[in-house]
Amino acid sequence: MTAAVSSAGEAKVVPGRECGSCTLCCKVYNVVELGKAAGKWCLHCKPGRGCTIHDTLPNECAAFNCLWKTMPSMSMQWKPDQSKMVLTLHPETNNIHVVVDPGLPSAWTRTPYHDQLRGLSKTNMAQGHLVVVLVNEVATLILPDQDVPLGVLKPDQVVSVTQETGPGGGVYDVKIVTRRTTVDGQTLETASMSRHPVKSAA
Ligand code: SF4
Ligand code: SF4
DSSP states (O other), rough: OOOOOOOGGGOOOOOOOTTTTOHHHHHHHHHHTTTTTTSSSSSSSEEEESSOGGGGGGGGHHHHOOOOHHOOOOOGGGGGGSEEEEEETTTTTTEEEEEEESSSGGGGGGOOOOOOOHHHHHHGGGGTTOOOEEEEEEEEEEEEEOOOEEEOOTTTEEEEEEEEETTEEEEEEEEEEEEEEEEEEEEEEEEEEEEEEEEESS
16 A cells, blocks of 8 residues: 545545445544544444444534545455554644554554565655644654654644755654643644654655
């Protein structure tokens, strides 16, 4: 799976990609309208069978499709109930978020998934789509040639990467920006940076 992703706004369901027995998104995400926490099964879900409130679905659920449903190059082994990972595009950054089932937190390190996540990073980084793995709130940035632990990544934090080249070789500059709105409505940003030498040609 090395194909380029479309932007979030362009995503359409690939014909034939049905959720079927998969219900993993009903576990890994929070649902604001229901007060449901991430990482725990929704009270309305019958795992492996589906939602029991189809007629009164929260808007967040009705609008949701994971990348397996919208990205033609994602094979059956990436169906979330098999891979134990749900992939989406972050609505603001268009980064590729890989949300791992907390019941199998090592899912993303397995073969062939890890190599394919590196391939996804290599294909999409130049277009600004970073690959970020999340186990609960603990994030790892997947670069084409290495994994960078980011620690806890909150929803209001945004990751970006720029790549420098110089006589000593290339370096990835990884930046995490935190936005905060003050009581008088101003937006404040703080950022942390780290540098990571390129290990192989990306
Ligand atoms: S994770 Fe994807 S395939 Fe699974 S239920 Fe949700 S939308 Fe359907
Ligand atoms: S309301 Fe239905 S679709 Fe939404 S998280 Fe719960 S079980 Fe899933």
